[in-house]
Amino acid sequence: MDSHQANDQTATPNRSGEPQTLGFLLLDNFTLISLASAIEPLRMANQLAGRELYRWYTLTQDGLPVRASDGLQVTPDASMHSPLSLEWVVVCGGVGPHRSVTREHVRWLQSQSRQLRRLGSVCTGSWALGQAGLLDHYETSIHWECLASMQEAFPNVILNANLFTIDRDRFTSSGGTAPLDMMLNLIGHDHGRELSAGISEMFICERVRNEQDQQRVPLKHVLGTTQPKLLEIVALMESNLEEPIELDELARYVNVSRRQLERLFQRYLLCSPSKYYLKLRLVRARQLLKQTPLSIIEIASVCGFVSTPHFSKCYREYFGVPPRNERLGGFERKSDGSKSPPLIRQWGSESNALEPSSCAQQALANAQGEPTFASVLLVS
Template sequence: MNARPVTSILFVLLDRFTLISLASAVEPLRMANQLSGQELYRWYTASFDGTPIWASDGVPITPDSSVDAAPSADIIFVCGGTGIQNTVTPELVKWLRAQARYSKRLGGICTGSWVLARAGLLDGFECSVHWEWLAAMQEAFARVTVSPSLFTLDRGRLTSSGGTAPMDMMLHFIGLDHGHELSAAISDMFVYERMRSEQDHQRIPLKHMLGTQQPKLQEIVTLMEANLEEPIDLDHLAEYVQLSRRQLERMFQKYLHCSPSRYYLRLRLIRARQLLKQTPISIVELAVLCGFVSTPHFSKCYREYFGVPPSDERLATHERTVVQKPVINVVRKPMPMSVLEQARSEATFGSFRRLKSSLG
């Protein structure tokens, strides 16, 4: 692996940020250093004024510094959580805008993208946010394209939804920086069965997208989800909820911004992708299970939606899941002085780099 400058990352913690999202973002960086046997990434935490801050689960966190006293960073992530609207201050907005003027790469974790949008730093960009805030962001920031994807990398903006989605974003980011083999090895260390991509969407309960005002639409979508192998004719769906076909079309266009047939196709393709990546089911059988009349038709639809044919997707997934046994080299050290020093005591320290060397 060629030596590259260390990438420094600053995590700005806001009041009631989600601890699991922060951990999901930081741990892949730690493991990248450990497996490579060198310091690829360096990270710091900061609250705006440097004082301790509470996570959403009530755990108090003492940051490394205030934002003004923090070391210079290549990337700045805003870590949000609950009550995000009440944590955005004019001082924070001013500071973030200044970082953008310095051409810093900016990111948002969980609800952190709300803060970037509030500062006007996502205008003209696509971003991800936790699904609870999708509708609110779409309503509040007309110049921002809010995506239901788990994470979004759009030029100098890196945003993810909450929970474990930041791990997928960081694994993808590390793969871009240092190769997919390293990110796959990190995934194996975390017993993370599948690295999800930007094409993977959050599982968003429809009631959070529509509220409680569209029970018929929710009922139709539930029927669609339960009948992917044998799709129900749209006329029959409309009749089931006592609507005309035209009313059904208008309802989907108004609330889901697509036709019912397009929405149904998307559900089937997403299900097909899950089966393709997670099971050994043949593509021929998979097409039948997801309601396609023929394998060529399935392959055409899949390629148009995901950008790759299902055969290539299956091959890439198989290559990523080939497990390489790490080289074991236990090193006993005194009390570590840093995160990297601590990693040296792990059996897997440098194993990825040594494996690459042995493979030539």
């Protein structure tokens, strides 16, 4: 596998001198911070270079406005079916990607793949690429909340917990500010380290993280590296939810006694090891209930419960609702379609050959008075 080839920081400039064109496909409830983290490095690359290296368009399925997860409404540049000459397509996901991805999205992404586009994603956008079968046998990153459900839904996808992954013609990242690091690595590959470092300085980014950096799951965020044995035990638990490991066996794996194991959990996690293990299995079950169409019987099995009644009892005691009610309030919840989106300018109806003006061009024009304009000399 040619994984990580694109992370080579040797500059490979566009010999044609034309800007690379990206289309950002916005799914319903996408996360605005991830979109901004992906686009802002492109804007700054143009500003520091003093010319248009990158051009981008925001797209939706029908060209109508879409709401981000924070409720802000974004008007796209075009519909995904507009005749744009795209080189990269980036899917921007967010809350509930399994509800946001449509058959039309899937067909369009497959058509983009046939046209040899570079395909990427931010936050939970990997779900759309996975549903289209475009991540099979590719190493892939996604926000940690969706790791379990995506592994269940798309077993041929090679998932990891990295901040982002660049594997051949696919680039995928987790959420938040991780797309910033992914884009800085891609820009560094295209135009060299100096430009990537300059962008990092402009955004007060102390360090450009790479593909080896992993997402900090909540437990690691709380404990850091002060309790390596506890982290190792929890990692074993997380890796063995379908067939739970006995506590005595867990203790032997990390070379501690059962009593030491129980003391570690009581001191740092304020519960017994068995209760924490049960919590992990129930949390995963909740993710699968909300994010997949798996039956309750199937979910009980893959989360290590010997019977459905026992699973339902434990679930109700922990979350306060039975699994069936959770399913009705989660996976089957309908989005509010009562409000019609406002009309926006429809371009290209008279001539499909016309393209809308790119946001990049206006941003570059506005940046010409900045002291950093054209401050990085690129080798062309």
